Amino acid sequence: MREFVYGTDQQYELLKGSxxxxxxxxxxxxxxxxxCSKDMARIGxxxxxxxxxxxxxxxxxCSCNHAPALFKDWLAVGTVRFLDFTDMKEFLRSLKCLY
Known part of the structure; x- marks a missing residue:
């Protein structure tokens, strides 16, 4: 996930296009x-x-006290939905505080 948290705008544009x-x-x-309770995961x-x-x-x-609530919800449910790509990108970038 670190790859997406620290992704560049160009990398996100490639993801969006795909x-x-x-x-x-x-x-x-x-x-x-x-x-987190696991070191690695699959992300779709x-x-x-x-x-x-x-x-x-x-x-x-995730046992981190300062982890965003949406991150913990995502882990619990396995899915989170966003109205647009920018919201999804901003969510992932907001997780820098965990690294």
């Missing part, structure tokens, strides 16, 4: 923050009809 096929793009071996991105979905392997928890 999602135009409306398929789920899964990235394996994404490194999670130290306070998908452009749905009117939203963007972000998926993560289930069964992961």
């Amino acid at each position: 999602l135009e096929d409306h398929l789920c793009h899964v990235y394996s071996h994404c490194y999670l923050p130290d306070n 991105f998908e452009k749905e009809e009117n939203t963007y979905a972000l998926f993560i392997d289930k069964g992961i928890s």
Whole structure:
């Protein structure tokens, strides 16, 4: 996940373009923050009809007290949806505090 948290605008534009096929793009071996119950997880991105979905392997928890609530919810549920790509990008970038 660190790869996405610290991704450049150019890398995000490439990701956004790849999602135009409306398929789920899964990235394996994404490194999670130290306070997570697992070191790595699979993360998936998908452009749905009117939203963007972000998926993560289930069964992961985070013991970090300053972790954003949406991050903990995402780990618990395994999915979070955003109204647009920019919101998803900003969510991922907001997780820098965990690294």
